[in-house]
Amino acid sequence: MFSLIQLQADTIANAASNVIIEKIATNNEISVLQFILKGGFFLIPISILLFYTFYLIVERYLYIHRVSKIDALLMRDVRDNLHSGKLDMARSIAERSNTASGNIIKEGILIIGRPIIEIESNMDRAADIEIGEMEKHLGQLGLIAGIAPTLGFIGTISGVIKIFYSISVTEDISIGNISGGLYEKMISSGAGLLVGIIAYSAYHLLNGKIDNFALKIQKQILEFVNIIQKA
Structure with a gap:
């Protein structure tokens, strides 16, 4: 009889402890948005840079993809008409x-009759202009790739300074106080690095398309x- 009562008491105690643990775990859970917002003030400029980075990537990709198309039939049609x-x-x-290639070929057609070296030089200048148009704003991606991680690092340093200032005032050097504040401040460093990686990768991939x-x-x-020389 005593064993039965003891078993029931242990069961109730275990159930109660499980409820308390689950309640504590539930209360400690936070959403992804709440977690990100703990990063502090410097997440605001980093977020702005993130959205601007995505805008630049989409805008430049669509433009470069459209104007950099090389139509295999274009040169054939131009050659047939030049021969005629x-x-x-x-x-x-x-x-x-x-397209950019069409504009460059047009510049060559406009001065047919002049020396070959002039035609080629004129087309090269037109190509430089078209490539310059494609590269427009890409430098900003390179700048963001350097600025975003730096902002994140500054945010973390600022948070660490506040933590140690708080310790100097309260004299509370508990691990929970230090680690709790530190992990929140390191969110800004992680966010800055993420934006920097996106901008850096996009910068080189888009430049690769231009090359x-x-x-x-x-x-x-x-x-x-060669077509002009044979005509």
Whole structure:
């Protein structure tokens, strides 16, 4: 009889302790948004940089993807019209393509009749302009890649200074007091590094697309010059 009573008491005690533990765990759980907001003031400029980074990535990608298209049929149509002596038609075809390569070929068609070196030089200048348009604002991504991690680091340092100031005033050097404040302040460093990685990666990937276009357009310029020489 005594054993039965003891077993029931242990069961009730275990159940009660489990309820208390679950209640404590539930109370300690926080949402992702609440966790992020613990990062402090410096998360505001980092968040602004994040949204601006995404805007730049989307805007530049769409623009570069649209103008850097190389139409394989464009050069064939231009060549056929040049061989037939239809310069206006060849220029019209290049304009209708609405791409960077079309604009560059058009610049070459406009000065047909001049020395080859002038035509090639004019097309190279046009290519430089088009590439410059593609690279517009990409420098800002490179700047963000450097600024965002720095802002995060400053936010963490600022938080650490406040923690040690609080310790000097309250003389409370408990692990909970230090680690609790420190993990909150390190959120800004993590956020800054994340934004920096996104901006850095996008900067180099978009520049890679531009470099690929530059190589292809040089091949087209060479092909255009060869067409003129054979015409």
